[in-house]
Amino acid sequence: MHNTDSIQTTHAGSLPRSPELLAANAAMTENPGDPAAFEELLAGSVKDVVARQREVGITFPNDGEYGHTMSNSVDYGAWWNYSFSRLGGLTPGGVDRWQSTEKVRSEPGKIRLTSMRDRRDRVRFDEAYNDPNSFILTGRKAVPQPTVTGPITYTGQEAVQRDIAHLKEALAANGFETGFLPALSPGSASRIANEYYKSDEELVYACADAMREEYKTIVDAGLTVQIDDPSIAENWDMINPEPTVEDYLAFTQLRVEALNYAIRDLPQEQIRFHLCWGSWHGPHTTDLPFADLAQTMLSINAGSYSFEAANARHEHEWKVWRDLTLPEEKAVVPGVVSHATNVVEHPELVADRIERFAQILGRERVIASTDCGLGGRVHPQIAWAKLEALSEGARLASQRLWG
Structure with a gap:
């Protein structure tokens, strides 16, 4: 997790799928057809996306989340929806x-989460969200969410083993020693309708018990697991009316404790926690400030922390780290390019962003990343150009920080 002579580069997980893979995803959902042919396409696609990451300068890659089915070329929810299967x-x-x-x-x-349509950001900008020509949700395909009607168990053993095998094969073929796989947090997994469990706590801990199996399987394979957990920050906007910060943090504490329970005894150096305020393209004026969440995030027993630090709503919050204490063995993975804009960041700006964190926390503990996943959020051409800018910015920062 620590740099030696240069800034490492990574990203938050999701990368653009090829048209062939999107078509195969749709076909497998509607008509399974030939599973063997799909597996062959998926394995080849993962090998290709790992090779592409190497070409653009990513030093800590993943499988692009290709094992998490994407419903459409525009898809903000594959990171979560994959768990339904x-x-x-x-x-x-x-x-x-x-x-x-x-x-x-x-x-x-009593804090309760509202629907996506009734979240405070959407209510405040109702006209923009309901404009069919608005850029905010254009092209997104509807994906129905399930309801909990029985005991939650983990049934994805075959799927996660497939993800591991495809990634490890691709890593070896492209000269990488290791990489990471994202997995859903208990707090985010529990954001579905519940008709079975008697309490929020029972539901969240049931999700923790189930998802632990996925985390442990990834870690036991020698890979890093990235815990995707928008529930820590994004839930704030899904509570109407707005709660006090104190009440919200108390509400969030259950999610933190359940996650720590789920990753107990797992090696922290193989756990990366990803915090974000939601990947949809919107104003985000009702996001909770990072300063209110930072200590809560650091109480999660991960070895590194990924968070938004490039988009216009959160870039200024790098200053919060002046007042935080990060344990020496841990690292930060700030976003230095954003998923929320089509503008490709200049490498000089990327380098400046990296250096801000390095000057506060030390050059060894800053890994350059994206704010959130790029797949399904920006056009593939733009996504790869952003990763090139990220890598070039990291190269410039490395020259300045190591000489």
Whole structure:
């Protein structure tokens, strides 16, 4: 996790899928056809995307999340939706959370998550979100979410072993020693309709028990697991009316404790935690400030922390690290290019962003990354150009920091 003579480069997980893989994903969902042919295409696609990462200068790659089915070329939710096929106890649903008109209001002393359509950012900019010509949700395909109707269990053993095998084969073919695979956090996995568990705590811990199996399998294979957990930051905007920060952090503490329970005894150096405020393209004026979340994030027993630090809503928050204490053995993985804009960041700006963190935390503990996944959020040409800019910026920063 620590740099020796240059800044390492990585990204937050999702990378653009090829048209062939998107078509195969759709075919497997609607008509399974030939599973062997699909596996051959998937394995080759992972090998290609790892090679592409090497070509653009990524030093700590992954499989592009190609094992997580993407519904369309525009897809903000594959990081989460993949879990629906890997968890037992779920009954397929008919409502997409972005389309649901349900309004759930919190009450004094009881925080409840509302629907995506009733989140505060969307309510405030209702005209923009409902404009069919708006860039905010253009092209997104609806994906219904399931309901918990029985005990949650992990059923994805074959799928995660497939992901591991494809990535390890691709890493070896491209000269990499190791890489990472993203996996859903308990707090995010539990953000579905529940008709079985009696309490929020029971549901979250059931998800923790189930998802632990995926985390452990990835770590035991010698890879790093990235815990994708927007529930820590993004839930803030899904609570209506706005709670106090104190009440929200108390609500969030359950998610943190469940995650620490799920990763207990696993080597921290193989665990990367990813914090974000949601990947959708919107104003984000109701995001909770990072300063209010930083200590909570650091209480998660991960070896490194990935977070948004490049987009216009959060770039200024690098200054928060002046007042934080990061244990010596840990590292930060700040976003230095953003998924939320089509503008390709200049390498000089990327280098400046990297140096800010290096000057506070030390050059050995800063790994350059993206704010969030690029796949399904920006056009493939732009996504790869952003990764090139990230790598070039890291090269410039390395020259300045090591001489």
